[in-house]
Amino acid sequence: MGVPKPRLEVSEAELIRRVCQGDKEAFYGLVRPYERAVYVAAVSILNNPADAEEVAQEAVFKAFAHLAGFRAEAKFSTWLIQITINEARARLRKDRRHLYESIDEQRTDEEGDYSPKDFADWREIPSETLKRDELRNALKRALASLPLKYREVLILRDIQNLSIEETAEILGISEGNVKTRLLRARLQMRDALAPGIDGSWSTGKPEYKKVRPW
Amino acid sequence: MSVIEISCLEIWREISNYVDDDVAPELRARMEAHFKSCAHCKAVLDGTKNVVKLVADGVEYELPGGFSDRLYRKIKGK
Numbered sequence: 693m694g695v696p697k698p699r700l701e702v703s704e705a706e707l708i709r710r711v712c713q714g715d716k717e718a719f720y721g722l723v724r725p726y727e728r729a730v731y732v733a734a735v736s737i738l739n740n741p742a743d744a745e746e747v748a749q750e751a752v753f754k755a756f757a758h759l760a761g762f763r764a765e766a767k768f769s770t771w772l773i774q775i776t777i778n779e780a781r782a783r784l785r786k787d788r789r790h791l792y793e794s795i796d797e798q799r800t801d802e803e804g805d806y807s808p809k810d811f812a813d814w815r816e817i818p819s820e821t822l823k824r825d826e827l828r829n830a831l832k833r834a835l836a837s838l839p840l841k842y843r844e845v846l847i848l849r850d851i852q853n854l855s856i857e858e859t860a861e862i863l864g865i866s867e868g869n870v871k872t873r874l875l876r877a878r879l880q881m882r883d884a885l886a887p888g889i890d891g892s893w894s895t896g897k898p899e900y901k902k903v904r905p906w
Numbered sequence: 907m908s909v910i911e912i913s914c915l916e917i918w919r920e921i922s923n924y925v926d927d928d929v930a931p932e933l934r935a936r937m938e939a940h941f942k943s944c945a946h947c948k949a950v951l952d953g954t955k956n957v958v959k960l961v962a963d964g965v966e967y968e969l970p971g972g973f974s975d976r977l978y979r980k981i982k983g984k
Contacts, residue, residue, distance in 0.1 A: 716981055716982060717982075719981055720977075720978050720981050720982075723977075723981075724974070727969065727973065727974060727977065728967075728969055731967065731969055731970075731973065732967045735967050736967070741970050745970055745973060745976075748973075748977070749976075749977060749980055752977065752981070753980075753981075756981070805915060805918065805919060806918070807915075807918065808918060808950045808953075824964075827960070827964050828964055828965065828966060831960060831961065831964050831965045832965060835961075835965065846961065850958055850961045850962055851961060851962065851965055853962075871922065871923060871928075874922050875919070875921065875922035875923075878922050878925075878954050878957050878958060879918070879921075879922075879950075879954065881957045881961065882950070882953040882954055882956075882957045885957065885960070886953065
């Protein structure tokens with residue numbers, strides 16, 4: 693993975709211009725660098741690869757349909773991921789399993805402090821004792837157990853490495869709110885992944901019990 | 907030079923910013939002094955740092971096989 697990517701021959705602004713003139717191939721070129729980011733945003737919200745792919749496609753088509761209205765000063769990737777998150781949330785609203793989650797309660801300020809529930813020292817780091825795919829599954833389960841609004845921030849900041857500012861813009865919340873949600877997301881992940889009382893992770897069954905659904 | 911003490915509750919409020927190196931120098935000094943003497947908060951700090959690293963390195967969402975092709979074909983078809 694050491695080969696640097698060749699520079700784009702055509703700028704994004706130029707691609708957008710061509711798409712607005714009806715060039716569909718240019719649209720694929722525009723979206724291609726962000727395929728993974730779009731998919732990750734969708735699957736982290738929906739927890740289901742098939743739904744996530746459908747939503748990713750819908751988001752891309754929506755961007756295509758509204759491209760003429762896209763302001764050139766904004767970042768295309770931010771806009772595209774924003775559309776994706778909104779589409780994923782809309783899909784969640786339709787899914788009856790998620791009726792208990794307040795998808796729309798996005799703008800309220802956070803009240804109260806989050807207190808860590810576990811003070812055990814991580815004498816072993818899970819990555820050292822679990823096999824790679826067990827770890828990945830444990831992490832995904834822990835992630836899926838987070839409330840949606842915390843999960844979104846964790847994905848955008850700690851997985852997609854977007855800035856606080858970009859995350860705030862995508863989610864339509866203040867930067868302070870992003871930081872508060874990120875705090876809660878990280879502390880809850882920590883509690884979900886905390887090792888047992890003796891501080892050790894064991895391979896084989898009950899480490900998955902530790903990913904406590906909240 | 908003495909630093910003003912900080913409570914565990916305040917630590918937990920700022921711990922995520924601390925991990926991101928996003929706290930003012932004075933607050934940072936207070937937090938560091940606290941970590942030296944409070945095992946609980948040190949454990950929370952270490953755990954939080956571990957979580958950030960684990961999430962960054964360990965959560966891999968592979969694009970489903972054929973995702974790009976299907977997307978491309980659908981765009982062409984529109």
